[in-house]
Amino acid sequence: MPQIEESDQNRPGDRLVEDKSFRTLLDEFTSSMKRAFHTDDNIDQFCSTRGIPPAVLTELMSGNPLSLCIPKQYGGFGGNVKENIAFISAASYESLALSLTLGINNGLFIQPFAKYGNEKVKSRIFDQFLNEQHMGGLMITEPGFGSDALNMQTSFTEKDGFFHLKGKKHWAGLTGMADLWILTARKRAVHGDLMRDIDMFVCDVNAPRQKIVVEEFFENLGLYQIPYGRNSIDVYIPEEQRLIPHTSGIQMLLDMLHRSRFQFPGMGLGFIKRILDEAISHATSRSIANKSLLSYDQVQHRLTRLQANFTICSAFCLKSGEIAGIEHNLSSLGLEANIIKSVTSDIMQESAQSLLQLFGARGYQLNSIAGRSVVDSRPFQIFEGSNDILYHQIADSAMKLMKAAKEHSFYGFLKGYTTRAADRVKELVSFNLNYGFSQRKLVELGQIISRIVSMDHVLYLGEKGFRKDLTENTLIVLKQEISTLLNTFHFENNSKAIVDYNENSHWLDFS
Ligand SMILES: Cc1cc2nc3c(=O)[nH]c(=O)nc-3n(C[C@H](O)[C@H](O)[C@H](O)COP(=O)(O)OP(=O)(O)OC[C@H]3O[C@@H](n4cnc5c(N)ncnc54)[C@H](O)[C@@H]3O)c2cc1C
Numbered sequence: 001m002p003q004i005e006e007s008d009q010n011r012p013g014d015r016l017v018e019d020k021s022f023r024t025l026l027d028e029f030t031s032s033m034k035r036a037f038h039t040d041d042n043i044d045q046f047c048s049t050r051g052i053p054p055a056v057l058t059e060l061m062s063g064n065p066l067s068l069c070i071p072k073q074y075g076g077f078g079g080n081v082k083e084n085i086a087f088i089s090a091a092s093y094e095s096l097a098l099s100l101t102l103g104i105n106n107g108l109f110i111q112p113f114a115k116y117g118n119e120k121v122k123s124r125i126f127d128q129f130l131n132e133q134h135m136g137g138l139m140i141t142e143p144g145f146g147s148d149a150l151n152m153q154t155s156f157t158e159k160d161g162f163f164h165l166k167g168k169k170h171w172a173g174l175t176g177m178a179d180l181w182i183l184t185a186r187k188r189a190v191h192g193d194l195m196r197d198i199d200m201f202v203c204d205v206n207a208p209r210q211k212i213v214v215e216e217f218f219e220n221l222g223l224y225q226i227p228y229g230r231n232s233i234d235v236y237i238p239e240e241q242r243l244i245p246h247t248s249g250i251q252m253l254l255d256m257l258h259r260s261r262f263q264f265p266g267m268g269l270g271f272i273k274r275i276l277d278e279a280i281s282h283a284t285s286r287s288i289a290n291k292s293l294l295s296y297d298q299v300q301h302r303l304t305r306l307q308a309n310f311t312i313c314s315a316f317c318l319k320s321g322e323i324a325g326i327e328h329n330l331s332s333l334g335l336e337a338n339i340i341k342s343v344t345s346d347i348m349q350e351s352a353q354s355l356l357q358l359f360g361a362r363g364y365q366l367n368s369i370a371g372r373s374v375v376d377s378r379p380f381q382i383f384e385g386s387n388d389i390l391y392h393q394i395a396d397s398a399m400k401l402m403k404a405a406k407e408h409s410f411y412g413f414l415k416g417y418t419t420r421a422a423d424r425v426k427e428l429v430s431f432n433l434n435y436g437f438s439q440r441k442l443v444e445l446g447q448i449i450s451r452i453v454s455m456d457h458v459l460y461l462g463e464k465g466f467r468k469d470l471t472e473n474t475l476i477v478l479k480q481e482i483s484t485l486l487n488t489f490h491f492e493n494n495s496k497a498i499v500d501y502n503e504n505s506h507w508l509d510f511s
Helices: 012-018 022-040 054-061 081-094 096-116 119-131 249-262 264-285 297-323 334-364 369-381 387-404 410-417 422-429 439-463 468-490
Strands: 136-139 155-159 162-170 180-187 199-204 213-217 229-238
Touching (some): 022 054, 022 081, 081 096, 096 119, 096 136, 096 180, 096 249, 096 264, 096 369, 162 199, 199 229, 199 249, 264 297, 264 369, 297 334, 297 468, 334 369, 334 387, 387 410, 387 439, 410 422, 422 439, 422 468
Parallel strands (some): 136 180, 155 180
Antiparallel strands (some): 155 162, 180 199, 213 229
């Protein structure tokens, strides 16, 4: 148990959330969203302008939603990962940007700080969330180091009880808006080189010598309510604001990033459910050529895929809620976390594209939920691991497991790894996998494995009692997708891009 000083207890924040049940907290938050988005201000209008109107933000924060993941002994609600997933899911039904804002605060600041923060400063930092409506975020990405984040150049040196951090960070969600940041940096050794490991520090921008200068705000394509930009870091962080790794800093970072990836389905579920509801409502009310849009077979196909995406995301939420608690070390669960993150973000984008198609031109207005959903969900395939890279890593990890088990048969591997799904796809996956695939083949293989694991999770969801008609439809949709992906995988294609392609390639010269 952490040491808690007498003065840490029974502060106003404690009273605020202690007596509430999770249901009450969630209901209050849902009501505040209704007031903020549907009465005080119309979400369809302000979503196409940047920022959040102050009255809307005040309304959204009125039930103290950021108390959810703050431990009880610091005055918070003490919510777990399962409860956070339910919360951010409720938020993303109304606004993906709001859900991501909660996701950033909870997954990228509060949870890692609760787990790795120094007890001496927890009370002071959590108090800012509870009583001053401050927010938190995480800065990893640098202009030259995004996917290659482990080679980041932000450095720190230690002197007189302070860590001096210097560098540049960009694209951190809530740039210029959050008051508290987890900054990542590498130690500069005495000979000047940067060490391999990564350390994390809490920076309080309102404290002396901890101000972060925003050099530029970006015109982000979507997620208008979240500010992004480029930051100059030149701060002095007190010793006790360094996060304390249990083993190495990189393991701590992986534990945190994997937990965040496991919580993506929370943002995905509410978002996809909203899209599904909008699609059903539109298809039911729109009549084309004297027929209800709902009666067209292609529309049925689109709606069943949306329902499959809703079901897959539900299955992921169940799984993540079971395994991603902060008491677990998730640093070695890259394969599982990467599958859940990449599939969730792919089906979010696919669902948004499908809704826009169904809405027709109406969906292409900036203030339509359909068009907005396309641009709002797109970066989920890029941040916290670009999906191209994650699928490659998924295949690599699976092949390593096969190698260790001396297993060559793909079905043999799946039988052990996806015990529920393997037999459902047996006729498709009964072949041997050899080593030495090109990267594009590994990406395709990663996508196949991810869909089979998704099938496994859906079967588990079914066993738990989820609606059978939804799970049965989803299994058909997934099997078709797996079959399509396998066809692509078996097709040899090593074509290389022709960089200087302009000569002899203009059609008009040949007409
Ligand atoms: C909306 C949004 C929110 C974000 N939020 C945060 C945040 O809160 N905190 C934070 O620190 N960062 C954040 N980021 C940054 C994000 O994590 C990075 O953009 C991401 O890691 C990719 O880095 P990059 O943009 O430098 O792209 P690059 O590293 O240049 O990669 C671009 C593309 O190149 C390809 N590629 C790269 N490497 C490989 C490879 N090895 N093999 C094959 N293909 C490859 C992939 O297609 C990849 O998508 C956010 C970004 C966006 C867009």
